[in-house]
Amino acid sequence: MSDTSPEDKQVRRGNYAQSKNEIVLREHEYDGIQEFDQKLPNWWLFTLYIAIGWTVVHWCIYYYTNSIQTDQQRVQAEIVSVEQQKAKALEETLRTLNDETMLTKWVPDPAVIAAGETTFTANCVACHGADLSATMTVDGKSYPLPGLSLVDGQWKYGSKPMDLFKLINEGTPADSEGHNGARMQAWGQVFSPKTVAEVTAYVISRNPKDFGLSE
Ligand code: HEC
Structure with missing residues (x-):
C-alpha cells in the first residue's frame, strides 16, 4: 500500500531504511x-x-573421520566394557568358589544367607x-507356579552346589526343553x-539334607 514508484523502491532497499530511519x-x-x-x-x-x-566441518569430522563416536558406538563400547567386567568378576568368584567352599564358607555364613534370601524374595x-515349593496358596487352595520346586529333593540339572550355581547363572541349558515349556533365564545377566553365589547358597541352605549338611 505504498505510493512509491518501482525505481524509487529499488533505491530505498537495503540500508536505506536504516540510514534514513x-x-x-x-x-x-x-x-x-x-x-x-x-x-x-x-x-x-x-x-x-x-x-x-560449521555444518560442513562437523559433517566431515563426524562422518569421514573416526574422531567422534556416534551414540551407537558409545553404547556398544559401554556394553562391551560391562561384559568384560562381568566376565572378570565371574572369573574371580570362580577362583575361590567350588562345591567345597560353597558348603564350608558360603552356606554357613549368615550374612551370605541373608543377602541370598533378599535376592530370592525380590526375584x-x-x-x-x-516357601520354595513352586506353589501358591490362595484361600486354602494350592496353585502351581511356573518354576520347579526347590525343596522336593530333586535337582534336574545336577545336585552338586556348582551345578545349581551354573544353572542359576546360565539359565536353562540351550538343549533343554525346560519345564512344561518354560525355561529359566540366565540370572548371571x-x-x-x-x-548368584549368595542366592545359590540360600537355596542350598534350605535343603541341608540334599547337600549333606546338618540341619
Ligand atoms: C519366570 C519364572 C522364574 C523365575 C523368576 C525364577 N525361576 Fe528358577 N526356574 C524356573 C523354571 C521354569 C525352571 C525349570 C527350568 C527347566 O526345567 O529347564 C526353574 C528352575 C530353577 C532351578 C532348578 C531346580 C531343579 O529342581 O533342578 C533353580 C535352582 C532355580 N530355578 C533357581 C532360581 C533362582 C535362585 C531364582 C531367582 C534368582 C529363580 N530361579 C527365578 C522359572 C523361574
Whole structure:
C-alpha cells in the first residue's frame, strides 16, 4: 500500500531504511499484512554463515573421520566394557568358589544367607514360591507356579552346589526343553557372580539334607 514508484523502491532497499530511519515495506501483501524490506544486520548474517560453515566441518569430522563416536558406538563400547567386567568378576568368584567352599564358607555364613534370601524374595518367589515349593496358596487352595520346586529333593540339572550355581547363572541349558515349556533365564545377566553365589547358597541352605549338611 505504498505510493512509491518501482525505481524509487529499488533505491530505498537495503540500508536505506536504516540510514534514513524510514520503514520500507515489501509490495506483497496478504490479509493486510506486509513485511519490512530491510537488509539483515551483519551480525545476524555472520551467525548464519558460521552455522552453515560449521555444518560442513562437523559433517566431515563426524562422518569421514573416526574422531567422534556416534551414540551407537558409545553404547556398544559401554556394553562391551560391562561384559568384560562381568566376565572378570565371574572369573574371580570362580577362583575361590567350588562345591567345597560353597558348603564350608558360603552356606554357613549368615550374612551370605541373608543377602541370598533378599535376592530370592525380590526375584524368585514369583515362580518358585515364598516357601520354595513352586506353589501358591490362595484361600486354602494350592496353585502351581511356573518354576520347579526347590525343596522336593530333586535337582534336574545336577545336585552338586556348582551345578545349581551354573544353572542359576546360565539359565536353562540351550538343549533343554525346560519345564512344561518354560525355561529359566540366565540370572548371571542380571546379577553379579557374588549375588548368584549368595542366592545359590540360600537355596542350598534350605535343603541341608540334599547337600549333606546338618540341619
Ligand atoms: C519366570 C519364572 C522364574 C523365575 C523368576 C525364577 N525361576 Fe528358577 N526356574 C524356573 C523354571 C521354569 C525352571 C525349570 C527350568 C527347566 O526345567 O529347564 C526353574 C528352575 C530353577 C532351578 C532348578 C531346580 C531343579 O529342581 O533342578 C533353580 C535352582 C532355580 N530355578 C533357581 C532360581 C533362582 C535362585 C531364582 C531367582 C534368582 C529363580 N530361579 C527365578 C522359572 C523361574
